[in-house]
Amino acid sequence: xxxxxxxxxxxxxxxxxxxxxxxxxxxxxxxxxxxxxxxxxxxxxxxxxxxxxxxxxxxxxxxxxxxxxxxxxxxxxxxxxxxxxxxxxxxxxxxxxxxxxxxxxxxxxxxxxxxxxxxxxxxxxxxxxxxxxxxxxxxxxxxxxxxxxxxxxxxxxxxxxxxxxxxxxxxxxxxxxxxxxxxxxxxxxxxxxxxxxxxxxxxxxxxxxxxxxxxxxxxxxxxxxxxxxxxxxxxxxxxxxxxxxxxxxxxxxxxxxxx
DNA sequence: ATGTCGTTGCTCCAACGA
Numbered sequence: 001x002x003x004x005x006x007x008x009x010x011x012x013x014x015x016x017x018x019x020x021x022x023x024x025x026x027x028x029x030x031x032x033x034x035x036x037x038x039x040x041x042x043x044x045x046x047x048x049x050x051x052x053x054x055x056x057x058x059x060x061x062x063x064x065x066x067x068x069x070x071x072x073x074x075x076x077x078x079x080x081x082x083x084x085x086x087x088x089x090x091x092x093x094x095x096x097x098x099x100x101x102x103x104x105x106x107x108x109x110x111x112x113x114x115x116x117x118x119x120x121x122x123x124x125x126x127x128x129x130x131x132x133x134x135x136x137x138x139x140x141x142x143x144x145x146x147x148x149x150x151x152x153x154x155x156x157x158x159x160x161x162x163x164x165x166x167x168x169x170x171x172x173x174x175x176x177x178x179x180x181x182x183x184x185x186x187x188x189x190x191x192x193x194x195x196x197x198x199x200x201x202x203x204x205x206x207x208x209x210x211x212x213x214x215x216x217x218x219x220x221x222x223x224x225x226x227x228x229x230x231x232x233x234x235x236x237x238x239x240x241x242x243x244x245x246x247x248x249x250x251x252x253x254x255x256x257x258x259x
Numbered sequence: 260a261t262g263t264c265g266t267t268g269c270t271c272c273a274a275c276g277a
Contacts, residue, residue, distance in 0.1 A: 009277085010265055034277090036266070061266055062276075111277065151277095205277085206263035249264075249277080 001071065001100065001257045003029040005147035005220055006241075007108070007203075007250035010036040011066075014248055015043055021241055022050055025254065028071050029099045031106030031147040035064030042066065057095040064092050065108050065148070071100035082129040086110065086122045094130070101259045102228065103137060105130075107148035112169040120169060123151070127178035131185055138186035138225045143259055145224035146187065149203075149250065154179055154189060157199060158218035170219060179221075187223035192235040192253050200237045203250045211242055220253050231257045 004027045008014040011032070022030065035042065035058045042056045051070045057078040058064030067073060080094040096105045107130065112120040130146070137144040152175040156162035165171045183189065194200040201216025210216065222235065234256040242251040 013265060113276085205261090207261050209262060 001028050001102070001259050002026055002254060003031075003099075003102065003104070003145075003147070003257060004252045004254045005031040005033070005106070005149075005222060006252035007033040007149040007220060007248060009034050009248040009250065011043060011064075012037055012041070013246070015046065017241070017246055017248075019046055019050060021238075021252065022047075022052065022068070025238065025252070027252075027254065028069065029102070029104065030068040030252075031104055032066050032068065033064075033106060033108040033149045035066055036061060037064060055095060055097045057092040059092050062091065063108055065095045065106045067095060067097045067099065067104060067106050069097070069099040074098045075103075080107075080126070080129050081133045084122060084125040084129060086119065093126070102143045102145065102257070104144070105134065105146040105148070107146055107150070109149060109151045111151050112175070115167065115169055115172060123169075124174055124178060127175075127181070131178070131181050134182070134187070135185045138182075140225065141227060143225070143228040143231055143257070145190070145222055145228045146182070147222045147253075149219060150179070150221045151219055152176060152179055153217050153219055154221070158201075160199070160201070160215040160217070164215075170217065182223055186225050188226070188229040190222040190224050190229060190232055190235050190255055192222075192237045192255070194237055195239050201239075201251075202237050202253055204242060206249050220250055222253060222255055228257070231259045233258050
């Protein structure tokens with residue numbers, strides 16, 4: 001079974017590439033983020049024609065997550081229990097579902113904007129709510145994983161130049177501690193292999209020729225419990241999908257499971 | 260040189276988020 005996570009940065013803008021990629025990659029289950037579309041505008045029909053069912057949690061311009069599956073979708077739960085919300089509103093950033101033998105979450109962790117910003121506080125609170133919500137399944141015997149855009153680079157090796165991130169979000173001890181807490185809850189970082197260069201970056205800013213210069217970050221992560229991690233046969237970043245016109249600023253992370 | 264992209268709205272450019 002092939003499972004993947006991809007921040008598509010607008011499913012409307014990405015639809016042609018998304019459909020082509022689903023077919024060419026043979027992905028069975030895709031956790032996607034930043035749908036940036038209202039739920040009733042989600043392109044269910046062209047996905048169905050490719051054989052995928054979709055579970056969607058989205059409200060419009062910002063955020064929005066989904067799980068696409070051609071191996072079934074059951075027990076869909078929209079939202080994160082205990083989600084702190086931001087500025088008085090809970091945002092669509094999490095969805096969980098069971099697809100065949102695996103239970104997954106598709107998550108879009110708040111960016112944080114700047115260290116100390118209210119959005120950064122929100123980010124840390126959101127992480128704690130996520131940890132509490134997944135702790136049970138993390139200890140379970142069913143393969144389980146939280147896939148998505150974590151907006152945190154786990155180590156200094158997960159950014160192109162640690163010195164370029166001094167004082168920035170995505171690399172602070174508090175953000176990394178949130179990842180540590182998830183691992184201590186029973187989830188392991190399934191690190192993909194890069195198809196080129198040494199570091200498996202998953203995101204390159206659109207600006208300043210970041211992709212051609214490979215100034216990237218690994219912030220799209222797959223955190224799986226022990227049964228999930230033991231079933232992993234291969235994992236890689238499909239950086240080809242970051243190339244060319246009409247690309248998302250994130251590349252898909254693909255995991256092959258023997259389940 | 261913020262070498263970009265995508266969205267929305269009192270649109271055809273500006274503001275915002277990433």
